[in-house]
Amino acid sequence: MTEWGEPGQDWIWVFLHQQLGRRAFLRRAAELGLSGPALLAVLAACAGETKTPTTGPGAGTPLVASPTSAGTSVATKQATPAGQPKQGGQIIIGTLGEAQTINPFVSNESEGNWRVKMLFDQFVRLKLDTLEPKPGLAKSWQRDNLTYTFQLQDNAKFSDGSDLTADDVAFTIKGILAKATASPRQSRFLSIQGAKAYAAGSADDVAGIKVLDPKRLQITLEQPDASFLINLRYVSPVPKRLLEGKDLSAKSQDPFFQKPIGAGPFKFVSWTVGGDFVAERNPYYYEQGLPYLDRFTHRVIADAQSLANALLSGDIDGSLYPTPATYQQLKNNANLTVIVPPFTQPDGWLFNLKHPYLSKKEVRQAVAYALDMNQFANDSLYGLGKPGRGPIAPSNWAFDDSIQPWPYDLDKAKQLLQQAGPPPSDIEFLANKGNIPREDFLTYTQQQLEKIGWKIKASVIEWTVLVTRTINKNFDVSQATFVGATIDPGDLAIQFMTNGSQNYTSYSNPQLDTLLDQARKELDTQKAKDLYKQIQRILLDDLPAYWAWYRPFLHVIKKQFAGYVPTVETGGIFAELERVYVAK
């Protein structure tokens, strides 16, 4: 769960909501010493910490790389405390939400995906700064038109000592494609030749996947796919000999998924669900000397304030989930390093264009004009967040840096709304319960729209309900995070093309359809960048969603650790935990 779940605090709100507003309660809590002094005073993120990477070549560039150089240079550059990397020590990482599963075929949220990466590694990894593809279990690759040939790491082994072969990788991709697996990753690999037929059950094998020899795999695509290489980060190979013919889906009863064996840097030890997930160094990991740490514990602490307390008391060594409200308190602690990582795609509002009123462009623009995002960022995001600048995360290579946040202009908003006619009284805006900044944004939106003469219905509902309603297009205005791109701008195609499988807004624009289709097939980065520039312009003018604000995350780790890099990639500063070490 990437949410600021704060489930424990829900109860606090329920309890106190009658007497105190949420913010007032936080303030009082601060005065009582619960959240430390000067809770409201806010520091802007240090320049060095929010370092946003510059552009990089996109996916699809033919590339041959050596495995060891990639990544290490980045990691050591950021290693602030002195000391040579050495083996030993352990880390306890606190998390608010528990992983749903560690089955690499179906894991689909940040905690599960991160654990899968630690246990199984990835076939292709992402560079932590530019998010371009870099070698993972695939040591190198070459592209010849539509055919990619991958060379596996020479000594890649599973944690039981057996060899990882191209057969295992092919088996894993086919497992993801098979209909019975119900893998949320399936749609990412349908560009492989014959994949659609295999997924539909009309072919027994995937024509485009060929095992050349134990260490070489060839994959042929049906059409150019700029996302293909970075999508291979979703391939976390499993041993074929242990899983052939077995149920790979979420409901699988195979003991493998209770005690998995992978080729990742760490090896499964135990998992008490809702408590500790423990893994130790995989002695067979292909990279010499890695990981540095002997073991890690991923500990669920469901209460956000308790998580902060555990960091302050030193009971846990790091976390990605302290709330911005605890920023000062954590920053003032001598033992902790607090990092504000690069922003992901923005939060905001998602409009259902099937609604007659919301289908009017001036209505959506009126919403954007009516909201003062600078004020919201300062008040509700403690100055750590920022007004949003379009659908693509600012650290992504495809982001158009000339985009400015939407201006605040209440008069303009009024005028636009007058043009559109009187708003119906039943338009509902949705936010998910327990996600404090989103709840705040809902309230703020309600107040601001009232100023321009629009009374909305503000509903705070549970996360699973919000997801179900959005997917079924049973909403008026939902959360903008369903659309936009953090890692792969190619995601915009399925979200905004007329027949896109995740087109929840029901947006349709033939010009954009063409551009998106071109962009997702464009392997030349510069050309792709130009295409995405036009795409961003169109989306920001039409505003099927209003990308309003960047949510700040806090990544916190004890000062004695080094070797980590701030990134938007899953796992944040722990994305490459095998490179993290105890420096003193």
Add this chain to the structure above:
Amino acid sequence: MTTGIVAYLIRRLVAAVPLLLGLTLLLFVLVHLAPGDPVAAFVSEQSASPEFIEQARKNFGLDKPLPVQYVIYLSHLLHGDLGRAYGFGGKPVLVLIKERVTATLVLQALAITLALLCAIPLGIISAVRQYSVLDHTATVGAFIGLALPNFWLALLLQFYLSVKLGWLPALSAGQAQAPLAERWKFVLMPVLALALPLIAYFTRFVRSAMLEVLRQDYLTTARAKGLSERVVLWRHALRNALIPLITVTGLQVAHIVGGAVIIEQIFAWPGLGNLTYEAITRRDYPVILGVTLLAGVFVVVVNIVVDLLYVLVDPRVTFDRA
């Protein structure tokens, strides 16, 4: 009398069967009626494709009509199979419950025991020395204790005892790795956070029950017989005052399995409360049903035990049918 108890027990247990069956039906319907889809917990905003959801629902058997799902659930249940969690690593529900039921029982047993040990003497003193300074102090203390939400108390304890003073670990997680002699440190704060409001609650009960008993004629008789005040209080007064306390404690014990959800979350106590909360937010039907069913069984059992305890305390209570 023993045959009376056995017959009574059998009657109660037989009566419990339709009760629990009804409970499963009610729970099943309620859980499925609640909005939200368990499959939604498996998707992030970026990966929510309708095809995936459809296939995943099919895999979990959620595409079948509700009555069919219920019959399947029931037939598994009769074989002692509570099913498998959708999330939580797909573990069997029974395993999930077994992993943490002891932790919850231990926590609650310690808290209730501590509460009773403090509350009974406090309540008696308060009653015997009614309106004394001590009584007033205990009364004020009890009201504060009742008024304090225990999550707040827990966070305060955690902040001062762990963060500020560094005396105790902030979390209970990790106790399994600690040496045996150190374990109490992991237990103390959650037990205190649970016990303090309970002490207040029980104290008020003991006090009022004692006051009521103290006014009875038979105590005057006892004193008139020349019995020492100690014997009067402990043997005659307390024993009679215990009956309402047993009822109240029974009610409290029955809550155990539902768990100290908030306290378990704050201290990352590896118990059922944590599991229940997560399961509800994710609509993990098998886990929700499993835990609530267990809670139902527990309530039935505790009620029977409480009824049996009445016999021990009050000889006038009997199970023989007249």
